Amino acid sequence: MNILPGWAAALCSLVWLASCGPGDVGEASALVEGDPVSGRRIIARLECGACHAIPGVRPARGRVGPTLHGFARRGYIAGQFPNRPAVLVQWIADAPRLDPRTAMPAFRLSARETRDIASYLYTLR
Numbered sequence: 001m002n003i004l005p006g007w008a009a010a011l012c013s014l015v016w017l018a019s020c021g022p023g024d025v026g027e028a029s030a031l032v033e034g035d036p037v038s039g040r041r042i043i044a045r046l047e048c049g050a051c052h053a054i055p056g057v058r059p060a061r062g063r064v065g066p067t068l069h070g071f072a073r074r075g076y077i078a079g080q081f082p083n084r085p086a087v088l089v090q091w092i093a094d095a096p097r098l099d100p101r102t103a104m105p106a107f108r109l110s111a112r113e114t115r116d117i118a119s120y121l122y123t124l125r
């Protein structure tokens with residue numbers, strides 16, 4: 001998953017350095033303009049951990065979805081969508097809109113809450 005084809009790697013480095021490979025997470029979360037501390041609280045409240053193992057969030061040991069350990073370094077979201085902040089916020093708010101077949105549900109969230117969650121996920125290296 002972390003090995004991108006050459007053209008994709010080139011595109012990534014042109015478009016969004018931080019989103020591909022081990023970029024600068026501080027920069028990524030700044031670009032999301034969210035508050036990771038608040039994001040972690042919202043993740044706990046929404047019980048994302050029922051389906052995901054999420055470092056720093058207890059209890060978050062779910063196995064329905066992939067572990068979010070190292071998420072910031074992943075090249076793709078759900079193996080299909082480039083792991084960029086703008087895509088991640090869409091995924092968090094309404095994953096089935098991006099992929100109608102995903103088991104991940106949509107959430108009723110404000111734009112602010114969605115950005116906070118995304119910024120927390122980008123602290124996970």
Ligand code: HEC
Nearest residue numbers: 046048051064065066074076077078079102103104105117
């Ligand atoms: C009902 C189970 C379920 C819940 C609840 C859930 N997810 Fe997911 N999530 C999944 C599944 C399943 C996938 C894999 C998606 C796919 O491949 O279609 C996924 C994928 C993801 C991904 C992409 C991970 C990757 O490495 O590709 C992220 C990020 C994510 N979820 C974040 C969240 C967040 C944040 C919450 C809470 C707001 C949440 N999920 C709640 C089931 C869930």
